Amino acid sequence: MQKQFGLNARGCLVLAQLLGGVALSASVLATTPAAAQEECTSYTVVRGDTLSLIAKRGNVAGGFQAIFSANSNTLDNPNIVQVGQVLQIPCRDGSLPNAAAAQESAAAAAPTPVPVTSTPSRPLRIATGSGYAPFTDEDMADGGALTKMVRRAVAEGNPDQEFSISFVNDWGAHLDSLVPSGAIDMTFPWFKPDCSKVEFLSEASAYRCTGFNHSEPLYDALVGYYTLNGSAYADATTYQDIMGARICRPEAWFTFDLEAEQLMPPNVELVRPVPQDGCWQLLLDGEVDIVTLDALPAEEDYRELGLEDQVANIEALASKQTMHVFVAKDNVFANEALQIVNAGLEDLRLSGEWFEIVRSGILETVDN
Template structure:
């Protein structure tokens, strides 16, 4: 079931076999087919040559069974090129390869699950989007597929900060999404806020690999940056309450950089426009929409060599026994969603809606 409430107090690497694009390459791709990666290819170049609607993001999403990152292509990899309508070619491999589907979880539910998300994160979650957005639709279908007998409510609590700070720890809600998990095997290298995501919460399997880009003004001192070290000395903006563990891993922390945050997501681009920051970095999909909304398409450069990915999960408090017992429902349903191809259809439809609007 799906229910909405009102607001409440709320990663191209240069290594053996990995290459960068050169002029004249990536010209033989066709939509609704497969393509074998050759030396010099990049995902952006392949997507552009094949006229993939939604660009490299859609091409990456169609090949997550092959690709670990949108920046890492290996010579000889066979990629599936989506059709003109965004669907996959007939007979294409499912997004996640497996021989059998998982058995649904059938344990008797004790009570309805309370699952929280929030708005203003298009195309991933927003009350005004069809089905509540891309990841909301995935969560909804995963619950249905994982255990049809488990009742649940998906509620929008639009104070993002309250999700991890109070709502999950106190048991006011059982699960919250979409939240990003650091590398919890190296929690000692994380700052306190990032480490908190590892020490206090358990996590579902990943729902989506979020592509994180870095942006600057055309002609700026950072426009030709090839590594994160080239950003040392910059003023970097990322919206408030967003993760910073990827910046920590790249040593993009004080005093190497000046970190600037703002309440409004699109406020970073206003600061960039006004010359108050040098770099803006957050999720590529909403960031590109914010660039369009600000009329800055011709002014902003994307620093593709710095592109990265992080994974989006459902979080549950380690102290909530009921939520932890129910987490396998989500994981079982999510695997069925991927095996059936429905996962990619949700992604395709959501990105197309964003591009069209």
């Protein structure tokens, strides 16, 4: 399953920090042109800001992923912030500042949703799998945060739609046979490649685009790129700048984002050790130039290894990867039902329930 998603137990613990323990140092932020900030407030972007710098100045747990996740409704790209833009800094308990007022404002500004009212012809069959806490796991309350989210989205999108969610722990079978054959209608949560670059993808990665349609995002994750301070790649601003590099990505992680940017052999040397922390030792030993994986476990890894003063974050290369519900393109019923999921997800985001579902799942993982 890790091969499909690329998130280990450590990554989940860091994600728990993201939503459960963010704090700002007002004294540090007061040295910037912006007004002094405290946790559970908003921050106004000034010239020269990046998400990483804001997180570093404020000692934000979870780094730039924390700020990005808290502002995913307004930030499309982790590398682009605008002067004067107001960012929400999560409270210590993971909630958002002035959440009720912000949700009312967003709801008022949003177009009136078109309810999905078509009469369902049969129950909807949905599958997920275990072992991906806090997102999907049979042993968690409600089956994990994203299981609860999908359940609530269907109920919100069309209360008349009957459905079941089953745990099928052979993850590979979901996209290989169960969804294509119609044995199940939907599966989640799966990362979707950049389907506008399908010509650069491997056959397996391209199949996620050519064989399936996808819901609106359930969750956004950031993938970071890291090198040693003083490296020739530390100031890279485009993927073209790292062509020819020796790049390390752990064996358990997907590669479709690298494929889309043509960061695959022979353009680069790709090293894929089995242990996740193996990349960092290879970087220190000079055997690779760049480490790339999900920013949450990556930054936790190099901090645990005491490498903060040696590792440079190549901020301009960070990318957003999104998790979705997948349906087979030739399953007419499932594609109609996908509208229900999307309508429900929109309702959950406007009401603030989306954030609360994720936060409660994270907290359960920490408590256990």
